[in-house]
Amino acid sequence: xxxxRLAPIAACLxxxxxxxxxxxQSMTELPDISREFLNLQNRLxxxxxxxxxxxxxxxxxxxxxxxxxxxxxxxxxxxxxxVEPPIAVEGLDTIPISLEDLFIxxxxxxxxxxxxxxxxxxxxxxxxxxxxxxxxPYVVAVREGSFESFAQLPPGAPIATQSLSTGDIQFGAFNTxxxxxxxxxxxxxxxTILQLERLRDETVDAAVVWRPxxxxxxxxxxxLATLPATQLALPSRPMGIALRSRxxxxxxxxxxxxxxxxxxxxxxxxxxxxxxxxxxxx
Amino acid sequence: MIKQLxxxxxxxxxxxxxxxxxxxxxxxxxxxxxxxxxxxxLQDPAASDWLxxxxxxxxxxxxxxxxxxxxxxGDLQMAWAWTMEAGRQESTPLVHDGVMFLMASxxxxxxxxxxxxxxxxxxxxxxxxxxxxxxxGNRNAVLYEDKLIMATHDAFLVALDAKTGQxxxxxxxxxxxxxxxxxxxxxxxxxxxxxxxxxxxxxxSGGCWIxxxxxxxxxxxxxxxxxxxPDEPGGDTWGDVxxxxxxxxxxxxxxxxxxxxxxxxxxxxxxxPWGSEQRGTGDGDVLYTNSxxxxxxDTGEIKWYFQYMRNEQWDLDHPFAxxxxxxxxxxxxxxxxxxxxxxxxxxxxxxxxxxxxxxxxVWTLDAETGDFLWARSTVEQNxxxxxxxxxxxxxxxxxxxxxxGEQVYVCPYLLGGINWQAPxxxxxxxxxxxxxxNLCMNFTLNQVQPxxxxxxxxxxxxxxxxxxxxxxxxxxxxxNVATGxxxxxxxxxAGFPGSVLTTGGNLVFxxxxxxxxxxxxxxxxxxxxxxxxxxRAGGFPTTYEVDGxxxxxxxxxxxxxxxxxxxxxxxxxxGNMLYVFAxxxx
Numbered sequence: 001x002x003x004x005r006l007a008p009i010a011a012c013l014x015x016x017x018x019x020x021x022x023x024x025q026s027m028t029e030l031p032d033i034s035r036e037f038l039n040l041q042n043r044l045x046x047x048x049x050x051x052x053x054x055x056x057x058x059x060x061x062x063x064x065x066x067x068x069x070x071x072x073x074x075x076x077x078x079x080x081x082x083v084e085p086p087i088a089v090e091g092l093d094t095i096p097i098s099l100e101d102l103f104i105x106x107x108x109x110x111x112x113x114x115x116x117x118x119x120x121x122x123x124x125x126x127x128x129x130x131x132x133x134x135x136x137p138y139v140v141a142v143r144e145g146s147f148e149s150f151a152q153l154p155p156g157a158p159i160a161t162q163s164l165s166t167g168d169i170q171f172g173a174f175n176t177x178x179x180x181x182x183x184x185x186x187x188x189x190x191x192t193i194l195q196l197e198r199l200r201d202e203t204v205d206a207a208v209v210w211r212p213x214x215x216x217x218x219x220x221x222x223x224l225a226t227l228p229a230t231q232l233a234l235p236s237r238p239m240g241i242a243l244r245s246r247x248x249x250x251x252x253x254x255x256x257x258x259x260x261x262x263x264x265x266x267x268x269x270x271x272x273x274x275x276x277x278x279x280x281x282x
Numbered sequence: 283m284i285k286q287l288x289x290x291x292x293x294x295x296x297x298x299x300x301x302x303x304x305x306x307x308x309x310x311x312x313x314x315x316x317x318x319x320x321x322x323x324l325q326d327p328a329a330s331d332w333l334x335x336x337x338x339x340x341x342x343x344x345x346x347x348x349x350x351x352x353x354x355x356g357d358l359q360m361a362w363a364w365t366m367e368a369g370r371q372e373s374t375p376l377v378h379d380g381v382m383f384l385m386a387s388x389x390x391x392x393x394x395x396x397x398x399x400x401x402x403x404x405x406x407x408x409x410x411x412x413x414x415x416x417x418x419g420n421r422n423a424v425l426y427e428d429k430l431i432m433a434t435h436d437a438f439l440v441a442l443d444a445k446t447g448q449x450x451x452x453x454x455x456x457x458x459x460x461x462x463x464x465x466x467x468x469x470x471x472x473x474x475x476x477x478x479x480x481x482x483x484x485x486x487s488g489g490c491w492i493x494x495x496x497x498x499x500x501x502x503x504x505x506x507x508x509x510x511x512p513d514e515p516g517g518d519t520w521g522d523v524x525x526x527x528x529x530x531x532x533x534x535x536x537x538x539x540x541x542x543x544x545x546x547x548x549x550x551x552x553x554x555p556w557g558s559e560q561r562g563t564g565d566g567d568v569l570y571t572n573s574x575x576x577x578x579x580d581t582g583e584i585k586w587y588f589q590y591m592r593n594e595q596w597d598l599d600h601p602f603a604x605x606x607x608x609x610x611x612x613x614x615x616x617x618x619x620x621x622x623x624x625x626x627x628x629x630x631x632x633x634x635x636x637x638x639x640x641x642x643x644v645w646t647l648d649a650e651t652g653d654f655l656w657a658r659s660t661v662e663q664n665x666x667x668x669x670x671x672x673x674x675x676x677x678x679x680x681x682x683x684x685x686x687g688e689q690v691y692v693c694p695y696l697l698g699g700i701n702w703q704a705p706x707x708x709x710x711x712x713x714x715x716x717x718x719x720n721l722c723m724n725f726t727l728n729q730v731q732p733x734x735x736x737x738x739x740x741x742x743x744x745x746x747x748x749x750x751x752x753x754x755x756x757x758x759x760x761x762n763v764a765t766g767x768x769x770x771x772x773x774x775x776a777g778f779p780g781s782v783l784t785t786g787g788n789l790v791f792x793x794x795x796x797x798x799x800x801x802x803x804x805x806x807x808x809x810x811x812x813x814x815x816x817x818r819a820g821g822f823p824t825t826y827e828v829d830g831x832x833x834x835x836x837x838x839x840x841x842x843x844x845x846x847x848x849x850x851x852x853x854x855x856x857g858n859m860l861y862v863f864a865x866x867x868x
Contacts, residue, residue, distance in 0.1 A: 087413060087735040096733045163527055164560060164731045172562070185522040188562045190485065190734050194526055203524070 049076040049250075051241075052110035054083045054095045058192075058212035059134060059239065063114040065270050066133055073257040081110045091191030093165045093210050093237075099124060102242065111250060112241040117166075128245045130254045132238035133267060138167030139234065139278065140227045141199060141207045141214060150230030153205060155182045160195040160207040163188040167208045170235050199224065210237060215275040226278050312380045312395050313402055313445045319378060319425045324470055325541050329786075330827035332377045334469055335422035336704060337824070339539040340606040341636070343706030344784050345825045349832035350865055351787030355801045355811045358863045361833060362399040366858035370419035370820070371839025372465070372702065375860065377826035378425050382835070383444070384860060385467075388418040389434045393447060397828040399862065403447035410436045413735055414461050414481050419841065421702070421822065422467035422536060426475075426497060433464030433477045439500045453500025455479065455493060460486035460735045465702075466535040466601075472544055472579040474503055478533025478601075482508075483554055485732040489531040492548050492575070494582060504582030508533055508550045508570050516569035523562050529732065530554030531571050535702060538604045538634070540649065545585060546577040547649075549601035549638050556740035557595045557727040559686055567592040567675075572600040574638060576652060586652035589675045590639055591665070595683065596725060597696040597741070598665060600639030603704045606649060608632045609712060610764040613646075613656035618766035620657045620669040631655070635714065635763055636707070641666055642699020642718045643676075644761055658766050660718045660759050661699035662748040665692060686727045695721035695745045701842045704822065706782035706790065711804050713760045713769050715790045717778030719844050720751035745847045755844050756794055760807060770807030776851055777844025783823040783834070791834060793819035795845045797853060799836055799861075817857045818843060834863040 051067040054060055064080055071078030083105065085096045095115065097105075103126065105113060118129055140150055140159075147153055161168035168188060175183050187204050189195045195207040200223065214221055243251050261267050271277075319333055327333050329346045336343045350358060366373070369387025376383040382396040388409045393402040409418070412435060423432040429441040429450055437456030442449060455477065456462030461484025468477040475495040482490040489509030493502055508531035510516030512524070520528050530553040537548035553571040555561055561568070573589040590600045612627045632649040639645075642661035647654060654671040668677035684690040698719070705716040723743040730739040747755060755777040760769035780793030789810070790802040795818050801811040820841020825834050839858030845851050 086411075087733060089734045092731070092733060094731050094733070096736055158522065162731070163562070164729060169729075186562055187522055187524050188527045189524065190487065190527060190732055198524070 047075075047077055048079055049074065049112075050079040050081055050110040052081045052083050052105050052113040054085075054115055056088050056090055057095060057115050058093070058210055058216065059115055061216070062134065062271055062274055065274060066267065067114060069261060069266060069270060070254060070257050073261060074253055081105070083113075089191055091193035091195075091213065093162055093192070102127070106242065106244050111247065112243050112254065114241050115239055116242040118238045118240045126245050128243050128247070128251055129240040130243070130251055131258055132240050133258045133262070134239045134271070135236050136211045137234055137236040138170070138208055139211045139214070140230070140232065141196070141209055141224055142205065142227060143199060143202070144223050144225045146205065147227065150227050150232055153184060156185050157206065158185045158187045158204040160187050160189050160198050160204040162192055162195060162209070163190060165210070166235050166237060167210060171208050171232065174232050196224070208234065211278060212275065214278050217274070217276065313393075316379045316381055316445055318427045320427075321470075321473065324426070330377075332375070332824040332826050333425045334376070335374050335424070335467055335536045335822070336603060339469070339471075339541065340707070341538045341603040341704075342605060342709070343704055343782055343822075344708055346786040347825055347827055347832045348786040349827070350785070350789065350825075350834065352789060352803050352810060354865060355787070355789055357865055358801070358811055358813075358834070359866055361862045361864040363862065364394065364399045364860040366837065366839065366860055368856055368858060370416070370841060371837055371858045372419040372421045372820050372822070372841050373837040374422040374467075374822040375824050375835040375837065376423060376425055376430075377824065380828040381444070382826075383423060383425065383430050385420055385423045385432055386858065387420065389420050389432055389440070391423070391430070391432065391442065391447070393444075396826060396833065397831070399860075405442055405447045405449075407434060407440070410458055412436065412458055412463060414463055414484055414737070416465060417458070417463035417481065419465045420467065421465055424468050424470055426470045429497075431468055431470075431475055431497075433466075433468045435463050437462040437464060437479065437481070439468065439475060439477060439495055441500065451498075451500055453495065455502070456481065457486070460484060462486065462490075466533070469536050469539060470497070471539040471541075471546060473497065474579065475500070476537065476539075476546060476579065478535070478537060478548055480532040480534035482530050482532040483551070484737055485529055485554065485734050487526040487529070487734070489528055490533055492533050492537070492546075492577065492582075494579070506575070506577055506582040506584060507531075508575070510569045519567040519569045521563045521566045527562070527732075529738070533601060535601045535603060538606050539579065540606055540632075543650070544579045545649075546579050547604040547606065547634055548575045548577060549573075549604060550575060551599040551601040552594055552597055554738045554740070555730065555732065556597055556738070557686060558593055560727060560730065560740060563593070565593055572598075572639065574600075574604060574634060574647065574652070588647055588652045588654070590645060591641075591678065592675050593678075595727070596665065596692050598640040598694070598698065602638050602700065602702065603636060604634050604638055605636040605707050605714070606632065607635055607707060607763055611646070611655055612764050613766040617768060618656050618658045622654050622656065622671045625655060633763075637700050637705055637714075637716055637718070640694060640696070640698025640700065642694055644714065644716075644766065646763070646766075656766055658761075660716060660761070661720045661757060662693045662722060662750050663699065684725070684727060686729050689724055689726045691722060691746075692725045693722035693748060694719070695723040696725070696743055697721065697745070697842060697844060701779075703779055703842060704781040706784040707763070708784040708790070708804050710786065710788065711760075711769070712763050713804070714763060715782045715784055715792070715804070716759050716761065717780060717782055717792050718757050718759055719755050719777045720748055720757060721745045721755060721844060721847055722748045747847050755847055758792055758802070760790075760804075772802065772807055772809075775848055777848065779842045779844060780819045781822045783825060785825055791823050791836070793823075793836065793838075795843055795848065795853065796851050813863070815861065816859055817853050831864055831867070836861045836863070
């Protein structure tokens with residue numbers, strides 16, 4: 001990670017920070033970063049492709065394996081650059097680095113950054129993305145035996161969300177549209193580890209979480225279950241690889257490789273090998 | 283951490299020039315004659331001393347010294363200067379028995395001979411890789427007994443031996459890795475160290491607190507949280523948001539203290555994130571953000587609170603210096619927008635007054651009860667439309683509330699009509715002298731996911747000079763505390779980021795964004811003296827007397843600035859420097 005002290009004071013990725021007309025100018029320009037922090041000679045070359053991976057994310061382990069799979073498909077050697085933000089919080093749906101740091105990473109350390117949520121109109125124009133290589137929904141987790149469907153949750157039941165995550169926003173919109181007497185009680189928490197802790201200690205009755213957190217091998221699902229699809233339509237998060245916009249050839253190559261791996265069922269197979277899809281845990 | 287001047291080094295200094303010898307010897311005698319600071323001294327400081335942030339418990343920024351006065355201030359000249367460390371400049375030079383204690387950025391502290399600037403000792407605290415960019419804006423320490431007591435950028439309390447600079451003890455209070463730090467320094471009250479924690483504009487669960495500590499060890503004696511707990515009074519004002527997701531409430535300036543009632547008056551900053559939609563608190567008041575807390579210094583119990591702005595979302599903090607003044611209360615309705623309906627004019631009361639928040643509004647409350655008495659604006663503002671005296675809060679303009687992503691025009695700008703630069707109060711004129719600024723902003727709340735330890739990133743904003751200001755950002759304003767009337771006003775293009783010093787010499791000193799340090803006639807507002815500095819002055823000016831000579835100390839260097847709105851005013855970055863002025867010696 002660069003020594004440039006940007007990340008701690010900046011917002012997480014996928015924030016919509018650059019979404020408004022007032023800052024339209026910055027959408028079209030490169031970040032204002034001193035050249036001393038940039039390795040301007042370092043471009044994709046030879047037979048090696050370098051991927052940045054944030055290992056502390058819910059799909060960090062999967063991302064590493066996908067990187068290798070993509071390298072193999074493109075007949076390239078793979079180098080993994082493990083990103084270590086100054087502030088690492090386990091259980092966070094977003095990656096705690098700034099767009100400026102992402103720019104530096106994509107200039108100096110890697111050709112692509114895996115595990116970035118695809119979303120329209122929120123990223124600057126110097127950034128581009130591959131097609132999604134992974135998609136997973138938010139789900140509702142409960143204590144085993146407590147509720148069998150979302151509809152059973154009584155009005156006022158405390159529901160843990162991760163503050164201002166996609167799932168939280170969708171849940172908030174759903175809840176606000178309910179008649180006041182039927183609304184649930186939104187309890188925002190800073191990360192999913194705490195959401196699940198509060199679910200276990202019965203502070204809350206349910207938790208809206210991104211499903212991969214429950215499917216990691218490290219996840220302790222004992223005593224927990226997920227509710228089946230309900231009237232609460234929670235969003236899915238499509239994840240892609242972030243690249244500098246100048247790297248159009250690389251994006252095309254990666255898109256083709258992802259499409260082929262997807263068609264061959266290798267991406268799903270890989271996920272099944274590394275994670276435990278909900279419902280199959282011991 | 284301590285770097286002591288060794289005997290060998292002193293010898294080298296002496297050997298460097300014949301003129302150095304007398305000053306070193308004299309400097310040594312300053313420390314030899316240093317006397318412990320007592321409770322009595324803090325309550326009634328000697329005219330020659332400046333022992334705490336704003337010199338007295340009432341937060342006046344006033345000294346009775348009058349050797350330099352309105353008749354002779356035009357003769358003022360530089361006595362000595364001292365280069366300070368690089369970094370944020372928010373220092374307050376403290377002086378006792380002719381020794382100056384100068385705590386600079388990141389708590390780097392030096393003891394100097396206050397008559398010459400000769401170095402006596404220095405203390406360098408290890409600087410941590412703090413996530414908060416503002417952590418090293420350390421404003422003040424306090425002198426007590428034989429110690430200099432500071433609150434640090436890494437959230438410790440540290441006591442140094444005033445004569446040697448050696449660490450007597452240190453005590454960790456907060457966790458700097460999640461953003462905690464101290465910028466406002468400690469005060470001594472009721473024989474205890476009182477400190478307000480900051481850094482809760484980074485995401486750390488449960489918010490900040492004000493705490494009391496043992497003077498001999500730093501051990502915590504009581505703690506008062508600035509964010510109401512779910513199971514305590516006011517806890518429901520945060521709705522269903524669990525304690526782990528209640529953020530904010532930094533107490534980032536030193537409080538005032540009334541020894542007669544043993545009451546502390548502390549200000550509390552904004553909730554985090556700023557937007558109620560971001561917080562998930564609905565239309566809850568989110569206590570005790572943007573409030574004055576009257577706290578029992580013995581127990582930490584909240585005696586009363588007054589919440590200036592409920593459910594605030596524009597970063598219009600209210601943590602600034604509260605002034606305690608005994609005054610007639612007769613607000614003039616021609617100039618004072620809001621007056622308590624049941625106020626009996628003409629009574630003399632002990633009041634809490636000043637400009638506690640970035641709105642630039644002068645608020646006057648009864649010190650004993652917190653009851654609202656009167657309030658008036660000093661700069662363009664469109665957030666407060668009235669005062670609900672019974673509910674003890676401002677009435678907020680709903681038109682400037684916004685959803686995530688929606689841009690609104692809000693006055694003042696989030697740097698504030700005023701920020702941490704402190705006004706001063708002069709008892710001879712019964713006036714507050716306020717360095718306020720006219721700026722508005724286009725303001726948009728972000729969709730941002732809170733990350734423990736990271737900055738909240740709540741909003742983006744751009745400053746705009748309001749039409750009513752006629753292009754003038756700075757407005758140095760004198761307000762009568764009894765009537766609320768404007769006594770005089772000095773408007774200009776350059777903003778006023780500097781703090782105010784007023785004296786018994788009928789003088790008021792302040793600096794601006796354009797490097798001008800000026801002395802004003804306290805009664806008339808006439809400019810009596812001006813000195814152009816190397817840069818603006820983010821530190822707090824103080825005055826003191828040594829060997830019968832009065833000095834004015836001004837720490838120059840960058841702190842808060844309004845110059846983004848006046849790009850033609852070019853000021854160099856860096857260049858921290860302490861200037862000390864005095865009248866010529868016969």
